Amino acid sequence: MERENWTSKLGFILAAAGSAIGLGNIWRFPYVTGTNGGAIFILIYLAAILFIGYPILVSEMTLGRKTEKNPIGAFKKMASNTPWPIVGALGVLSGFVILSYYSVVAGWGMSYIFKSLNFTAESNFPQIFSAHISSFTEPIIWHGIFMFLTIAVIGAGVVNGIQKLVKILMPILFGIIFLLIIRSVTLDGAAAGLSFYLKPDFSAITFQTFTDAISQAFFTLSLGMGVMITYGSYLSEKESINESAAFVLVFDTLVALLAGFAIFPAVFAFGLDPASGPGLTFITLPAVFTQMPFGSFFSLIFFLLLTIAALTSSISMLEVVVAFLVDEYNWNRKKASYLMGCLIFFVGIPPLLGYSSFSNFNFLGMDVLDTYDWFTNSIFLPTGGILTSIFVGHIWGSKNSIEEANKNSSFHIGSIYSLLLKYIVPAAVLFIMLFNIYQTIS
Template sequence: MNRTREHWTSRMGFILAAAGSAVGLGNVWRFPYVTGENGGGAFLLIYLGIVFSIGVSVLVAELIIGRSTQLDPAGAFRKLAGGAWPIVGYMSILTAFVILSFYCVIAGWTVAYMIKSITGSVLTANPEEIGGVFDAFITDPLEPVLYTALFIGLTVFVALGGVASGIERAARILMPALFFILLVLVARSVTLDGAVEGIAFFLEPDFSKVTWETLLAALGQAFFSLSLGMGAMITYGSYMQRHDDIAGSALAVTVLDALVAVLSGLVILPAVFAFGAAPTAGPGLTFITLPSIFAQMPFGFLFAALFFFLLAIAALTSAVALLEVVIAYFMDEGSANRKKVAVTAGIATFALAVPASLSLGVMSGFTIGGKVLFDALDYLTNNITLPLGGLLVALFLGWVLKHRGEEEFVDGSTLAPALVGAWRFIIRYVAPVAILLILINGLGFI
């Protein structure tokens, strides 16, 4: 086809959009409770070290694939190498679609809790009572499905505007809003009576708590928090201008992504300690523990609504990136226009999201490998296809496309020539081994 390729209008627009793709529920929801489960400050240091070495290196690799080809993931691998390599692209597109389907279910919960926080219906000082409210909500056959539909509609609406007028414009509004809300919530959390203990837990490393599981958790969190292995960064890289700076932009995206994770930790962990809750509460920390904490704060309903609005923004910017992976493929490979593809992809996402949501309630009797559909989709992507995709990207850039990859790395960048040696070593040796560990651990062999 002779379709004109869309591009970002500025480097800042790309950085904000790519950071929006990376910043998601993994940063604001998952990072604080994983940190709490793994000892606090020591985990934070290990996580940051991995993010700024392995994470940014794989991010650079994905951007190189996208920028050099100006194509979707499948088309990019076909153009660069052919053979069986396009399978990696197809896998990442399918992974993005599957993740989007159950991701929108969780994102719908954040929208619901934002509204319910204003009305006060999910705020009570009794965590057990809130746990019952949460269980009743997610197992309801209708309400969470309606919020999922609303969220998918918002995602499609942003994508309909295209790269510049849709994704980039939304990122320029949503990302500053996200940071503003984060700073407001940090200011409230760290000034609570008893918050000092939580701050110390989060920022003061205690390496006596570090175990092999801590390292694996940090590896997994660093990899997933940058939206790697799902085609999003390849797709966003394909919208870069031919000689845009990859190294500097990737570093800026990584800084923003890590900053959101750290600020989220400063929102949640000081508040948890201030009210005597357990930092090891796991996934329930967000929808069960935190509402009980907000209920005990002055103007708690307002801070709760702000927090869940923050979660919804983070989820939306990531969901748009996941949907764009699917849109880019069908626009590059076929003749359909953006509007038709975006709406069709949104409908298909909803079609898979509905049974994923219902599997937590009325369809819980239907299982795949002993897991309900929601958990099965999560396991398939997070434990298998995401790390496998990231591993193959690292091997591809490190060994198959090694010389051209290094040329693309330094093209358009004043920073990259000083870093190309380190990047070469990490992408060839360190990243494959680290991601292989994530994959093996996810499959339960460690």
């Protein structure tokens, strides 16, 4: 069976950027920024994206294109009869587990598209959110709808499914976010939010600022879970990896920064707390929207934005799992998509019930969803990123990766990339991983 390829450079960039742009940008980035002092966090985050995110992104793309395989197949082809394919298996497992609870949170966002139509200034938003996530039926229905959409796209294929969808959704995503920014920055009192977001306060720097910035950079770029290896495997040799990776980095960072422009001016304009944590999206922002002219409309399009961003990421996670079965076991794509999608749906039931039937569950002070998230984002992804960097930098060799990345590229990478990939990236990510584990268990 002939392997599919992206039919254009734009198709690949939009798909890879769509994978990177997700809940991490619209849901996670604003509240992490808010709890870490605003502008100063952004400066450190940008450094993390450039010096840690970019080298790993390039290394994963080169590994994928060189082998034309899924994560397990890629390591198997480059280092057969060694334990290295386990790194690829860890990536596939990470994508599988992350999608199971990612779909749950995306389902919350999708439900809010419709809930927001009935919000008023008198609505009790903490109670509304709590009632939704602690009910049994509603979250399961929305989790199921979101997973079905993800399965349908992947079942249609790389070109007819992923590429066709992102070419439609990505422009819509940017259109919605610009509309929200215009509304937010024109509110009375928005200047305080812009100041918080743009004016660095160096006294706000803590060690946690650095760990959160590196963790966010890792999470938002879909690194360590085999997505960029898989997407890179469909990339033609005529295209430039260096430029494509740079575009993905720019698009992903741009959406995260734009989300801040849409959120912080509005939060400050109505005197609410920018450091309200994960509840910023489902509790604080709905309260903000009800106080705006045409608030229901802006609330609806915000949660539509959240859903679109989540969908462009979820399809990349399912593609990793499906590509493995198609490549290694010659499964039919539709069969692999529907079977794995249904299995992931069921694995997502425990975190979904963590606020109702399984509310007594406790692991190191975390509920079921946070436990899934902690294992994947604090252990699986960093481990995958560290080992991939070591493999590409030392086993396959950074010279070979550089040669692959520089093909048909208008700008070349070299010794700085090699130094970062072989030494700086593994050391920094390992340090952050151990620090996060220590913080959780201590």
